[in-house]
Every structure is written in structure tokens, then in C-alpha cells.
Amino acid sequence: MTTTLIKISEIKRRWHELDATKLSLGRLAALAAKFLIGKHKPSYTPHLDNGDFVVVVNVDKLKTTGRKMLQKEYFHYSGYPGGLKRRKMGDVFAKNPEKIIWKAVYGMLATNRLRMGRLKRLKLVKGTSHKFKIDHKVNI
Numbered sequence: 591m592t593t594t595l596i597k598i599s600e601i602k603r604r605w606h607e608l609d610a611t612k613l614s615l616g617r618l619a620a621l622a623a624k625f626l627i628g629k630h631k632p633s634y635t636p637h638l639d640n641g642d643f644v645v646v647v648n649v650d651k652l653k654t655t656g657r658k659m660l661q662k663e664y665f666h667y668s669g670y671p672g673g674l675k676r677r678k679m680g681d682v683f684a685k686n687p688e689k690i691i692w693k694a695v696y697g698m699l700a701t702n703r704l705r706m707g708r709l710k711r712l713k714l715v716k717g718t719s720h721k722f723k724i725d726h727k728v729n730i
Contacts, residue, residue, distance in 0.1 A: 596633040601640045603711070604725040610648045610691065612730055614655050619694035621728065622646060626699065626708040639704045645713045645722050649687045659683060664693065688714040 606625045610618055628634050628641035659680035666675045682689055691714055699705045713722060 595635055596638065596640060598638070601638075603640075603642050605643045605645060605722055607645045607647060607722075607724045607727045609728075610646055611651045611653065614653050615658075615690065615694055618646065618652075619691065619698055621730075622691075622695050622712060623698035626695070626711055639707055641708055641711065643711045643713065643722070645715060645720060645724065646691055647715050647718050647720065649691060649714050650716045652683070652687060652690065654679070687716070 622644045625644045626641045662679040663676045
């Protein structure tokens with residue numbers, strides 16, 4: 591018995607919709623990463639990008655646990671002395687709530703050549719109305 595690999599021309603990408611009000615940040619990011627990678631498909635292969643599109647709605651109503659909005663910090667280092675920038679999660683959320691989910695999903699994807707292609711299939715939407723045609727609404 592031999593294993594057959596899926597061809598790139600045979601990959602069918604579905605659209606999944608996740609609601610940010612129903613899950614906490616980490617669980618939402620883990621589920622989005624699973625759909626982007628394609629681990630939910632029987633044809634999953636680590637070296638092929640056969641994942642699906644993910645639309646996350648209600649990004650501006652994201653739930654977090656504990657005091658993360660006040661205590662969690664995001665860092666950016668320019669490479670120069672004194673070039674370390676730190677921002678509280680609450681400040682980033684007030685300015686750009688999509689950035690928080692994007693960074694969480696980014697951290698859950700493997701560091702390889704497929705990462706940015708997978709992230710381009712992640713669509714983040716404030717509110718519930720969007721232009722994407724959804725195949726599967728994830729109810730949790």
C-alpha cells in the first residue's frame with residue numbers, strides 16, 4: 591500500500607468563519623492556525639500548503655482572560671542602543687485590535703517558507719459584515 595500526495599492543482603480551499611466573542615485569544619488563534627495549516631483535512635502534508643481561508647469577525651470584541659490587557663506587553667527592538675519599544679496589550683487593542691489576533695496566529699505557525707502565505711489567508715474583520723463567501727461557520 592502506498593501513500594499518494596495531493597497535487598497543488600487538486601487543493602480545494604474552503605472559507606471558515608470564527609467569532610472572536612465566543613473564544614478567548616489563545617483558543618481562537620489555535621483554531622485559526624489549525625485551519626490555515628490544513629491539519630483538519632485528511633490530505634494534510636507538512637511540506638504542502640493546503641490550508642483554508644479563515645475570516646475572524648468581531649475582532650473589536652475580543653475576549654482575554656485575567657489582566658492581560660493591563661499586564662501583557664509587546665516588544666519591538668530596532669537593533670540600536672535604547673531601541674527597545676514596549677507597548678501594553680490594551681494600548682495596541684485600542685489602536686488596532688486586528689494586530690493582537692494577527693500576532694497570536696503568527697506565533698502559532700511554523701517558522702518556514704509557508705508561514706506568510708498562510709497568514710495572507712487570514713482575514714480579520716471588525717463587526718460581523720464582510721464581503722467574503724463563507725463555506726463553514728465554526729460554532730463553538
